[in-house]
Amino acid sequence: MTREDWADAALAALGERGLAGVAVEPLARALGVTKGSFYWHFKDRRELVAAALARWEELAVDAPIAALAEVDDPAERLRRLVAIAWERPEHLRAEQALAAASEPEVARAVAHVTARRLEFLVQAYRELGEPPARARQWAATAMATYLGTGLLLRAAPEVAPTDAAFRALVRHFAATLLPASSR
Amino acid sequence: MTREDWADAALAALGERGLAGVAVEPLARALGVTKGSFYWHFKDRRELVAAALARWEELAVDAPIAALAEVDDPAERLRRLVAIAWERPEHLRAEQALAAASEPEVARAVAHVTARRLEFLVQAYRELGEPPARARQWAATAMATYLGTGLLLRAAPEVAPTDAAFRALVRHFAATLLPASSR
DNA sequence: TATGGCACATACGCAAGCGTATGGAACATA
DNA sequence: TATGTTCCATACGCTTGCGTATGTGCCATA
Numbered sequence: 001m002t003r004e005d006w007a008d009a010a011l012a013a014l015g016e017r018g019l020a021g022v023a024v025e026p027l028a029r030a031l032g033v034t035k036g037s038f039y040w041h042f043k044d045r046r047e048l049v050a051a052a053l054a055r056w057e058e059l060a061v062d063a064p065i066a067a068l069a070e071v072d073d074p075a076e077r078l079r080r081l082v083a084i085a086w087e088r089p090e091h092l093r094a095e096q097a098l099a100a101a102s103e104p105e106v107a108r109a110v111a112h113v114t115a116r117r118l119e120f121l122v123q124a125y126r127e128l129g130e131p132p133a134r135a136r137q138w139a140a141t142a143m144a145t146y147l148g149t150g151l152l153l154r155a156a157p158e159v160a161p162t163d164a165a166f167r168a169l170v171r172h173f174a175a176t177l178l179p180a181s182s183r
Numbered sequence: 184m185t186r187e188d189w190a191d192a193a194l195a196a197l198g199e200r201g202l203a204g205v206a207v208e209p210l211a212r213a214l215g216v217t218k219g220s221f222y223w224h225f226k227d228r229r230e231l232v233a234a235a236l237a238r239w240e241e242l243a244v245d246a247p248i249a250a251l252a253e254v255d256d257p258a259e260r261l262r263r264l265v266a267i268a269w270e271r272p273e274h275l276r277a278e279q280a281l282a283a284a285s286e287p288e289v290a291r292a293v294a295h296v297t298a299r300r301l302e303f304l305v306q307a308y309r310e311l312g313e314p315p316a317r318a319r320q321w322a323a324t325a326m327a328t329y330l331g332t333g334l335l336l337r338a339a340p341e342v343a344p345t346d347a348a349f350r351a352l353v354r355h356f357a358a359t360l361l362p363a364s365s366r
Numbered sequence: 367t368a369t370g371g372c373a374c375a376t377a378c379g380c381a382a383g384c385g386t387a388t389g390g391a392a393c394a395t396a
Numbered sequence: 397t398a399t400g401t402t403c404c405a406t407a408c409g410c411t412t413g414c415g416t417a418t419g420t421g422c423c424a425t426a
Contacts, residue, residue, distance in 0.1 A: 026382095026383085134355075138355075184373075206413060209413085
């Protein structure tokens with residue numbers, strides 16, 4: 001039982017039961033240990049949440065940005081980003097639990113992640129020739145669509161009943177998220 | 184102190200502190216009364232959440248649909264819907280708290296509301312001449328964008344620093360959410 | 367001016383989660 | 397074989413919120 005085991009379990013619980021579900025004693029039961037283990041690896045619950053947030057930023061921001069760093073064509077970069085972002089729908093679940101959280105520390109982490117993502121998007125849209133203000137609008141639209149998809153799939157799974165339907169929907173996203181001049 | 188006062192306070196708390204913030208004793212303190220008042224008007228906390236959800240459906244679904252019932256042109260109906268939906272950003276806050284909730288009863292209510300909204304959207308896109316599958320994709324895109332805007336404004340308020348910028352962003356939404364053939 | 371009900375307040379027991387304090391098994395080290 | 401460290405279990409007190417039971421002021425009605 002390592003510190004990383006706890007952080008991963010916390011991130012999973014976050015996606016399934018929300019931030020309130022990241023509770024020491026229930027997690028301990030699920031992992032088959034007691035609180036004694038937890039308080040050996042962590043100072044308190046805040047530290048666990050912080051570790052889960054750090055893990056999330058790695059998986060959700062650092063990895064994708066690194067994977068797309070060497071794609072020169074901005075339109076192709078955006079298309080691949082769409083593909084990566086919607087690749088595993090289960091990853092979307094932790095997203096909204098975090099984005100909807102009202103705890104100040106979580107909000108700070110979410111704001112940081114969002115700022116990095118928006119920066120990446122604005123850069124791509126600018127390379128497509130969009131002026132700054134419009135590039136920011138396109139970036140905001142893309143972010144909103146992405147974040148909202150997690151909420152939508154939770155509320156209405158029937159909008160993408162099959163894998164094929166989901167992929168078709170993502171293609172539709174990709175089409176609406178590129179300026180007409182760049183398709 | 185009426186039942187409606189409690190339901191409104193619950194809905195407000197939902198937007199500010201999430202579903203976990205809809206707690207009887209803190210609400211009572213905020214309202215300047217005690218639990219005695221609450222348990223006079225309600226059986227238990229579940230009933231309060233149900234009342235808040237019902238209030239939400241009225242404000243967020245029944246009212247807009249009624250207001251748009253007599254707009255014959257579907258493109259104009261969608262444009263007005265965008266204007267109404269993003270009219271008061273503070274209303275967006277309760278949205279994602281609800282949509283991200285993991286409680287089954289809340290999920291059911293959210294699913295019901297989402298289904299009604301999607302039905303309304305699909306109908307409009309079909310009237311625009313889109314075939315069924317594409318109409319559903321457009322509807323899903325519009326819903327995702329709407330839901331995601333709440334999350335985005337919370338995570339990155341700087342994407343719409345002024346009222347003018349926010350209105351410009353909403354105009355951008357309206358443009359991307361209409362098929363090119365219907366602009 | 368008694369009397370019922372209405373709309374609360376007060377006081378209780380209970381469960382769940384947090385954090386701490388301490389005990390103990392297993393293993394390495396000397 | 398003693399000793400120390402690691403990793404976890406157990407047991408405790410504390411807080412917060414839920415739901416219930418009961419007390420109480422007030423107002424209408426007769």
